[in-house]
Amino acid sequence: MSDTTSRSNDLPRTPLIAIGVLLVAVIVGVAAVRLSGQSIRAPDGDAVATRALRFEDRPDGSIAVIDARDGALLESVQGEAGFLRGALRALARERMKRGLGPEQAFELVARNDGRLTLMDPATGERIDLESFGPTNAGVFARLLNVEPQPASAR
Template sequence: MPEQTPYLTRGPLIAIGLALVAVIIGVAAVRMSGQTIRAPDGEPVAVRALRFEDRPDGSIAVIDARDGVQVESVQGEAGFLRGALRALARERHKRGLGPEQAFELVARNDGRLTLMDPATGQRIDLESFGPTNAAVFARLLKVDNQQAPAR
């Protein structure tokens, strides 16, 4: 006796196809709507206003915007830090804004770390790039082994 192979009838195949098309249309509609799809921000536990200045030797000076004191000098490649700052600076340049206003580095009670640009409203959720990359910015919150006070 010949072995029968199971098969789907035409009806279920059409239903599956329609469901896939509906999902694709739904995802596209949400993406094109401009809605942000992310978890709500936790409460800030530490905020530090920082300015970043390029130096002639190729380093980046990290300056506390409150008192103008240099807190760190970033030497060498520092690819993630440079890339994040370049993205924010590009947006400022597009809008004709300069480096006068400080960026805000925000640590949240849910463990997330965000670099925000109050001048443009842009933000980079640093934890999205992994703990090693987020740590590059997390160390900038430290001041004499204490975190900067929350606002």
Template sequence: MSTALTSKLPALPLAALGALVLVSVLGVGAVRIAGLSAQQQPDASTLATRQLRFEDGADGSIAVRDAGNGALLTTIAPGTNGFLRSAMRGLVRERKRQGLGPERPFELLGRADGRLTLVDPGTGRRIDLEAFGPSNAVVFARLLPATSPGADHVAQR
């Protein structure tokens, strides 16, 4: 820079702005590393739980089974239910990345406040399904036990 321009720029305000940017970046980084979020809500009590297994069919369908008794809950036809497919694909990919197989079932939790959470106990990953809208959450709400108040509550939201 030329000496004329350097003499016109005030050093103190520029240093203060630089310090502000540095503190902001460090603060955001610390919050991200700590896993904190202003939007996290405490989990409401669980009203309904179902352990699920998802089995790929040769024709591209997905059989959804109750892991407790092996009962077929539903079959997802090929090319349908894109949200369910993408949610499960992400969870299964994480299992493979960690060297885990399909032995442990996934857990679907229906909460007292109507929220649904899909949990992979093997990896610790969880998907708060209400974040994707009520029409997507209903796809999973149908998999809860029919007699559970959580299934009714989520379906009505």
């Protein structure tokens, strides 16, 4: 009776082998694409709005957002502003690794397909902001339409 009981609890081998072969095939396929160097990104849509921005840390802990074309202060970001600070920290870290300073402006690009990209021309790095949700992307989207603040606000 023990032989009958042990055989009825065994899983069928054929489906398990098929699942194993499928998993190995998927892993090999993904590895082949990754190692080939082909881009898996969707092509960028046309730019509908672009703004060159510089970001400066201020002594009071705020971040000054400056239009790189004319030096106008667009906004002073107070408080945590976690997503903005995190995105800038990632780009600044890459600049530091390459021995680059903050002189060259970042580019904020809105595209006709609704995507928003923060690019660093100095390093070639980019952050596709819409990937982090509409609230986080909105933090940067408003910088495309902000009017410069008066000089006294600096």
